[in-house]
Amino acid sequence: MKTVKIDARGMHYTPLNQKIRAAVADGAEEIILDNILGQRFIGDGLRGNVRIIVNGVPGGDLGMFMSGPTCIVHGNAEHAPGNTMDKGMLVIHGSAGDAVAHSMRGGKVFIKNNIGYRGGIHMKQYDVEARPILVVGGTAHSFLGEYMAGGLVLVLGIGKDKAMTDRGIGSGIHGGEIILRGEVDDFLLGVGAKKFKFTESDLERIAPTIKNFCEQFGYDPAEFLDTNYTKIGPASSRPFASKYVWE
Amino acid sequence: MTLGSVPSKFKVSIDRDQCMDCGRCIENCSYGVYRREGDKILIESRKCTGCLRCVAMCPRDAITLTEKPIDYRSHPLWTREVREDIIKQARSGKIILSGMGNARDLPVVYDRLLLDACQVTNPSIDPLREPMELRTYIGKKPSKLNFRKTESGDVELETKLAPNLKLNTPIMIGHMSFGAISLNAQLSMAKAVTELGTYMGTGEGGLHRDLYPYQDHMVVQVASGRFGVNIDYLERGAAIEIKIGQGAKPGIGGHLPGEKVNEEVSRTRMIPVGSDAISPAPHHDIYSIEDLVQLIRSLKEATEWKKPVFVKIAAVHNVAPIAAGIARSSADAVVIDGFRGGTGAAPKVFRDNVGIPIEVAIASVDQKLREQGVRNEISIIASGGIRSSADLAKSIALGADAVNIGTAALVALGCRVCGNCYRNLCPWGIATQRPELVSRLDPERGAVQVSNLIKGWTYELSELMGAAGINSIESLRGNRDRLRGYMLDEEMLKILDVLPAGA
Numbered sequence: 001m002k003t004v005k006i007d008a009r010g011m012h013y014t015p016l017n018q019k020i021r022a023a024v025a026d027g028a029e030e031i032i033l034d035n036i037l038g039q040r041f042i043g044d045g046l047r048g049n050v051r052i053i054v055n056g057v058p059g060g061d062l063g064m065f066m067s068g069p070t071c072i073v074h075g076n077a078e079h080a081p082g083n084t085m086d087k088g089m090l091v092i093h094g095s096a097g098d099a100v101a102h103s104m105r106g107g108k109v110f111i112k113n114n115i116g117y118r119g120g121i122h123m124k125q126y127d128v129e130a131r132p133i134l135v136v137g138g139t140a141h142s143f144l145g146e147y148m149a150g151g152l153v154l155v156l157g158i159g160k161d162k163a164m165t166d167r168g169i170g171s172g173i174h175g176g177e178i179i180l181r182g183e184v185d186d187f188l189l190g191v192g193a194k195k196f197k198f199t200e201s202d203l204e205r206i207a208p209t210i211k212n213f214c215e216q217f218g219y220d221p222a223e224f225l226d227t228n229y230t231k232i233g234p235a236s237s238r239p240f241a242s243k244y245v246w247e
Numbered sequence: 248m249t250l251g252s253v254p255s256k257f258k259v260s261i262d263r264d265q266c267m268d269c270g271r272c273i274e275n276c277s278y279g280v281y282r283r284e285g286d287k288i289l290i291e292s293r294k295c296t297g298c299l300r301c302v303a304m305c306p307r308d309a310i311t312l313t314e315k316p317i318d319y320r321s322h323p324l325w326t327r328e329v330r331e332d333i334i335k336q337a338r339s340g341k342i343i344l345s346g347m348g349n350a351r352d353l354p355v356v357y358d359r360l361l362l363d364a365c366q367v368t369n370p371s372i373d374p375l376r377e378p379m380e381l382r383t384y385i386g387k388k389p390s391k392l393n394f395r396k397t398e399s400g401d402v403e404l405e406t407k408l409a410p411n412l413k414l415n416t417p418i419m420i421g422h423m424s425f426g427a428i429s430l431n432a433q434l435s436m437a438k439a440v441t442e443l444g445t446y447m448g449t450g451e452g453g454l455h456r457d458l459y460p461y462q463d464h465m466v467v468q469v470a471s472g473r474f475g476v477n478i479d480y481l482e483r484g485a486a487i488e489i490k491i492g493q494g495a496k497p498g499i500g501g502h503l504p505g506e507k508v509n510e511e512v513s514r515t516r517m518i519p520v521g522s523d524a525i526s527p528a529p530h531h532d533i534y535s536i537e538d539l540v541q542l543i544r545s546l547k548e549a550t551e552w553k554k555p556v557f558v559k560i561a562a563v564h565n566v567a568p569i570a571a572g573i574a575r576s577s578a579d580a581v582v583i584d585g586f587r588g589g590t591g592a593a594p595k596v597f598r599d600n601v602g603i604p605i606e607v608a609i610a611s612v613d614q615k616l617r618e619q620g621v622r623n624e625i626s627i628i629a630s631g632g633i634r635s636s637a638d639l640a641k642s643i644a645l646g647a648d649a650v651n652i653g654t655a656a657l658v659a660l661g662c663r664v665c666g667n668c669y670r671n672l673c674p675w676g677i678a679t680q681r682p683e684l685v686s687r688l689d690p691e692r693g694a695v696q697v698s699n700l701i702k703g704w705t706y707e708l709s710e711l712m713g714a715a716g717i718n719s720i721e722s723l724r725g726n727r728d729r730l731r732g733y734m735l736d737e738e739m740l741k742i743l744d745v746l747p748a749g750a
Binding site for chain 2: 013079102126
């Protein structure tokens with residue numbers, strides 16, 4: 001495997017991304033970024049199948065518009081990793097900020113610990129391949145899966161009493177599904193969101209995702225492979241249709 | 248239903264002596280006003296929207312259409328419109344949606360601004376024989392230029408220039424999405440701007456593959472719903488526009504109803520067929536001016552700093568400081584959309600009451616950017632109710648670099664401003680996705696019409712400039728000395744920075 005190492009100490013994000021692009025163009029299969037400290041836009045708009053290892057804490061919009069690469073972060077991530085991402089995978093060995101996976105259309109974002117507000121907001125799917133997945137090991141703040149139009153948000157609540165304690169889950173959701181470990185209080189649901197029974201067939205569907213997530217962080221998937229989940233989806237695919245009358 | 252029906256908006260009649268019974272009115276009316284019963288064409292006036300398709304297609308001029316054939320008791324405050332809105336809401340308890348731009352009879356500032364012309368002291372220029380420089384560059388300009396002498400003694404530019412759009416005429420076409428309008432409407436405009444050397448916007452509907460041949464003349468839009476946005480889309484566009492707000496509905500998002508999301512619209516927007524396409528009010532990754540900077544830079548970084556990035560805002564009360572904030576970000580141009588801007592659908596209360604006129608917005612933004620010493624570094628694009636070359640010339644004299652037109656381009660394609668764009672029944676094949684209606688609009692002929700309009704305005708602009716003794720658009724830009732206010736109050740003149748007529 002062709003590996004390229006880049007020492008990013010004190011480097012601005014533009015030359016850093018230029019080096020990453022040059023390495024990808026040069027056929028690198030793995031790029032190791034050392035001493036990352038707050039550089040935004042890592043892997044922004046990047047194509048290909050390259051694997052990027054980030055050692056440090058990247059800045060906002062990690063993997064934005066990314067289409068293909070895998071990016072593994074040994075640290076926390078800032079605002080909106082996976083923003084409008086198309087394909088590929090982000091694995092964060094830590095927590096991330098607000099608007100994680102904002103408008104994401106495909107690929108996977110796996111966060112080991114917690115995320116901030118508006119996680120998975122406006123995620124959407126197009127066809128079978130373009131189905132975004134966000135998995136959070138810990139918990140999330142308010143407005144999880146807000147305006148969601150497709151894809152899957154899964155919150156496992158590892159180490160927590162409850163997977164979610166913040167409100168506004170799935171407000172304005174009109175497609176896709178939010179699956180939370182355990183029971184969820186009704187008052188946490190946002191406008192337009194509805195609880196559904198989590199069935200064996202749902203488990204069968206998400207089991208590969210659970211296994212995939214556990215593989216990344218060394219968890220035993222067996223303890224998550226049951227039906228102790230709550231599924232939240234849209235009450236209607238047209239949440240605002242009844243608000244209007246024509247002139 | 249105790250409220251009963253409200254009076255019909257239009258009364259349609261056929262002059263039976265003129266009518267040759269060809270039935271074109273029946274074929275052409277997608278709203279179902281006409282039908283044949285036995286040997287007679289019957290009319291259901293209540294269904295009429297005033298789109299005038301039947302009138303335009305009747306070979307005998309046999310159709311007459313009267314607006315508001317039944318009067319209410321007249322009242323200056325409780326107008327017909329007010330009463331009908333109340334009746335509608337008493338029935339439904341809902342928000343009233345409407346199409347096209349602001350329909351209120353508010354004073355038009357453009358109509359109270361007059362242009363200058365030379366007499367004796369400074370000769371006017373004849374654009375027929377003198378070159379008129381209308382070329383406009385949209386994008387970031389350096390605050391100063393550095394040069395270096397090479398060994399051979401030549402002078403070389405050292406400053407790195409930011410990418411700019413080169414316009415042959417300061418008229419572009421604004422963002423109207425595929426979904427809101429038909430592919431044939433977009434194609435007509437795309438062919439026209441490509442031929443003329445100017446640009447059009449995609450709107451927030453993605454870029455249909457049939458438009459790829461014209462992508463070098465298309466500005467791709469990134470709005471809060473991020474429909475159709477991926478790296479491929481961003482790289483195809485000549486420039487990228489972040490839509491923050493729209494003049495017809497400042498402060499709110501929008502949604503394309505699921506019924507307009509057919510196979511093609513779905514593929515282009517990258518959402519499932521039949522799903523509502525909801526654009527939230529804010530971009531949920533922009534909650535501050537710093538976040539806007541981050542989105543601008545993320546787009547530049549994704550496209551390797553090769554594309555100019557514009558930011559479009561609605562003209563609202565604080566437009567000048569907002570635009571100043573944008574000017575200090577990495578944006579290359581600020582697009583200001585006035586309260587008369589059109590739309591496929593907007594809540595009526597927004598369309599008619601929110602925002603400010605584009606004329607004052609241009610003047611105050613230009614003024615603020617000059618005060619802060621950054622006007623020369625960023626372009627201003629104005630839109631929202633630009634109806635003629637006169638509005639164009641006045642916009643530039645007030646401080647715009649170029650304008651975006653929308654409704655005017657649609658009128659060139661046949662639109663009669665009936666305002667029923669949201670019904671998917673547009674008989675002119677513009678605001679519809681129905682194949683049988685879309686096919687009424689021939690992109691080749693449509694392109695000629697749109698291009699004729701822009702050519703006509705461009706000629707008129709050169710004539711207006713020549714008459715004023717100006718031979719370069721740069722000398723007209725922000726040149727308020729060439730404007731006079733007529734019947735405008737003192738405060739308004741102060742904001743416009745224009746003298747009254749006679750002064």
